[in-house]
Amino acid sequence: xxxxxxxxxxxxxxxxxxxxxxxxxxxxxxxxxxxxxxxxxxxxxxxxxxxxxxxxxxxxxxxxxxxxxxxxxxxxxxxxxxxxxxxxxxxxxxxxxxxxxxxxxxxxxxxxxxxxxxxxxxxxxxxxxxxxxxxxxxxxxxxxxxxxxxxxxxxxxxxxxxxxxxxxxxxxxxxxxxxxxxxxxxxxxxxxxxx
Amino acid sequence: xxxxxxxxxxxxxxxxxxxxxxxxxxxxxxxxxxxxxxxxxxxxxxxxxxxxxxxxxxxxxxxxxxxxxxxxxxxxxxxxxxxxxxxxxxxxxxxxxxxxxxxxxxxxxxxxxxxxxxxxxxxxxxxxxxxxxxxxxxxxxxxxxxxxxxxxxxxxxxxxxxxxxxxxxxxxxxxxxxxxxxxxxxxxxxxxxxx
DNA sequence: TTGATAAACGGAACAATGTTCCGTATATAA
DNA sequence: TTATATACGGAACATTGTTCCGTTTATCAA
Numbered sequence: 374x375x376x377x378x379x380x381x382x383x384x385x386x387x388x389x390x391x392x393x394x395x396x397x398x399x400x401x402x403x404x405x406x407x408x409x410x411x412x413x414x415x416x417x418x419x420x421x422x423x424x425x426x427x428x429x430x431x432x433x434x435x436x437x438x439x440x441x442x443x444x445x446x447x448x449x450x451x452x453x454x455x456x457x458x459x460x461x462x463x464x465x466x467x468x469x470x471x472x473x474x475x476x477x478x479x480x481x482x483x484x485x486x487x488x489x490x491x492x493x494x495x496x497x498x499x500x501x502x503x504x505x506x507x508x509x510x511x512x513x514x515x516x517x518x519x520x521x522x523x524x525x526x527x528x529x530x531x532x533x534x535x536x537x538x539x540x541x542x543x544x545x546x547x548x549x550x551x552x553x554x555x556x557x558x559x560x561x562x563x564x565x566x567x568x
Numbered sequence: 569x570x571x572x573x574x575x576x577x578x579x580x581x582x583x584x585x586x587x588x589x590x591x592x593x594x595x596x597x598x599x600x601x602x603x604x605x606x607x608x609x610x611x612x613x614x615x616x617x618x619x620x621x622x623x624x625x626x627x628x629x630x631x632x633x634x635x636x637x638x639x640x641x642x643x644x645x646x647x648x649x650x651x652x653x654x655x656x657x658x659x660x661x662x663x664x665x666x667x668x669x670x671x672x673x674x675x676x677x678x679x680x681x682x683x684x685x686x687x688x689x690x691x692x693x694x695x696x697x698x699x700x701x702x703x704x705x706x707x708x709x710x711x712x713x714x715x716x717x718x719x720x721x722x723x724x725x726x727x728x729x730x731x732x733x734x735x736x737x738x739x740x741x742x743x744x745x746x747x748x749x750x751x752x753x754x755x756x757x758x759x760x761x762x763x
Numbered sequence: 764t765t766g767a768t769a770a771a772c773g774g775a776a777c778a779a780t781g782t783t784c785c786g787t788a789t790a791t792a793a
Numbered sequence: 794t795t796a797t798a799t800a801c802g803g804a805a806c807a808t809t810g811t812t813c814c815g816t817t818t819a820t821c822a823a
Binding site: 383384386387388389412413414424425428432433434 | 779780781782783784785789790791792
């Protein structure tokens with residue numbers, strides 16, 4: 374019998390992979406611009422694919438939202454080791470917090486969806502913690518070891534605090550939020566072993 | 569010229585008033601059951617009126633949501649003087665907090681809508697404060713004057729704290745939340761002038 | 764009581780959007 | 794080059810918000 378049937382180990386087709394990436398990119402941009410309630414058709418058009426292709430990759434609308442969210446969480450988490458390799462511990466921490474704030478700003482529109490009661494999103498907060506907590510933990514440990522900040526800071530507290538501080542963007546102005554976070558981080562430096 | 573034209577002072581027709589009440593009742597029940605995203609048709613059917621009638625009274629879906637919300641805020645606020653007249657100051661305060669928790673529980677589904685970015689809902693938080701703060705202030709003043717609780721409690725702090733304490737209803741069980749609030753209120757009693 | 768009239772009603776029809784389905788096109792492997 | 798499983802595109806369907814308009818009815822004056 375000739376082996377021609379459906380092969381489960383067959384690699385993903387190149388066009389499928391490409392379209393998936395195009396979709397994630399397009400969705401990320403449109404979610405950031407128009408919020409997570411943007412029409413699926415709009416995303417398909419921006420990605421240059423048909424609607425059917427969207428639903429092939431993401432059976433439901435919420436699957437696309439989730440994929441974009443996780444993708445952005447991953448990108449944010451992955452930035453930590455990169456920054457740690459290219460900067461000193463204190464500088465790496467500061468820069469990563471900037472990066473994290475950008476992520477939170479993008480996530481604004483998602484917040485409502487996350488707490489909308491749709492069970493599809495139930496796993497997202499856990500993923501958020503799971504991915505970002507260790508990333509930040511490493512940065513904090515390095516900075517503490519170098520004597521640039523005090524030790525004993527809990528990463529999840531920091532994540533939550535900065536997310537809260539970023540919130541009051543009433544006019545869309547982020548400068549105030551950034552000043553608050555900078556001030557907050559200075560608080561970590563005060564009391565460091567080297568001070 | 570005979571006065572037969574459109575009379576702006578003409579009283580509201582009886583059926584219009586009745587249908588408006590039916591709609592508010594039906595919407596309140598359905599919002600509590602299925603959330604604020606329930607279809608307009610379902611509400612119209614439950615109220616026993618046509619869709620057109622819904623839109624005559626509430627030009628947009630959000631207007632109906634707002635009307636129900638305000639209606640429930642009013643009912644909760646109006647309960648305060650009634651309880652104050654029929655119970656002692658401490659008991660009136662306790663009972664009103666129970667009443668307030670019921671209101672918050674109903675409002676669960678609304679929370680997402682309120683922060684969804686739809687500008688139609690922008691005024692609701694203000695209305696909430698505006699209406700409930702004075703109602704609670706009176707109860708607090710009476711209880712403090714009677715020496716049953718300490719003075720200097722800010723009503724808005726209490727409103728927010730109790731709303732937060734009521735939130736973690738993971739399984740839909742409200743007993744834990746009620747215990748927490750009761751404990752919280754006992755804290756007010758501790759340190760009262762009569763203690 | 765009756766007739767005229769403005770107000771209100773009901774629901775068909777339209778628009779926007781999530782989702783399904785299937786005929787067509789194509790990347791891949793032999 | 795050819796066969797075929799995979800992926801694609803978009804028409805069609807389902808649900809839901811909203812509009813429109815012909816019909817019904819509450820109200821008032823005679």
